[in-house]
Amino acid sequence: MRIGILGAGSIGLLFASYLSKQFDVTLFPHRLEQSDLINEKGVTLQTLDSTITSKVKATLDKEEFNKQELIIVAVKQYQLANIRSDLNNIHKSIPLLFLQNGMLHLKLxxxxxxxxxxxGSVEHGALKVNETTVAHNGIGLTKLAPYRGEITSISSLLNLHCEYxxxxxxxxxxxxxxxxxxxxxxINPLTAILKVKNGELIKNNFFMQIFHDLYSEIIPLFPELDSKNLLNEIIWICRNTENNESSMLKDIKFxxxxxxxxxxxxxxxxxxDKNVRLPLTNMLYGMVKGMEKGGTE
Structure with a gap:
């Protein structure tokens, strides 16, 4: 199976590393410099146990899109607007897999x-070390669901044999x-504002209270979710990734x-839209936006 991956950040590099063990993978980075480095050095995967380099093709040639049998879109949500025309030019018979956070990409x-x-929802912890290297610092699952069509269209991907x-x-x-x-x-806004690793949100009693207050404010918007089980799941994620920095904290730091x-x-x-007040959520949103922009527009 020929798989194209749009985006060569932490998730793009992580997927390229693992999928290249079984499939013909082509990375589509944004910059020529990164593309050249990947073609020269391959993609290196760092785990707790080993460091493995795989040969992966990289190109900026958009004509290569239609030579793939699956396109994985691994850019961040706010970068999708920049590749909208590229996505429209991919042949309609080629399956697409979107791996963005949030829900706004559904509009596109x-x-x-x-x-x-x-x-898809990616639960792995990954850190881009440099242009060709990714650290897999948290093993999880990638949860997939069909938005349109049948999941069987990517059955080859689902048959990947890899323990981690x-x-x-x-x-x-x-x-x-x-x-x-x-x-x-x-997890993301709290760790970004407090400048702490994930585990501190449940180790520090004061942070944990804010954690619970924020969750209690948001969860009524989503009555279809099991609030108690989801809360326990988020706490488990904080515990399981206690030494990890969230992607939002990394973005603020850099x-x-x-x-x-x-x-x-x-x-x-x-x-x-539902005429519901979220004072804590709105405050955290404004704080991160202010930090992101340095307080200016």
């Missing part, structure tokens, strides 16, 4: 004409995206744009 997906579109990189499938895409949305909406709009911004807009 609605306008695509492709026969098979999947969405597994896929599970669901029939309801909204459930897996909502759960990931709530996880990110709690003065990059965050995904606050795709995650918390989505919840803020949903609350406005």
């Amino acid at each position: 997906i609605d306008h695509l004409q492709h026969e098979s579109i999947m969405v 990189f597994q896929f599970t499938t669901y029939s309801d895409y909204r459930e897996i995206l909502l759960k990931k949305l709530l996880v990110n909406a709690i 003065q990059r744009k965050t995904e606050i709009d795709a995650i918390v911004g989505y919840i803020v807009e949903l609350a406005k």
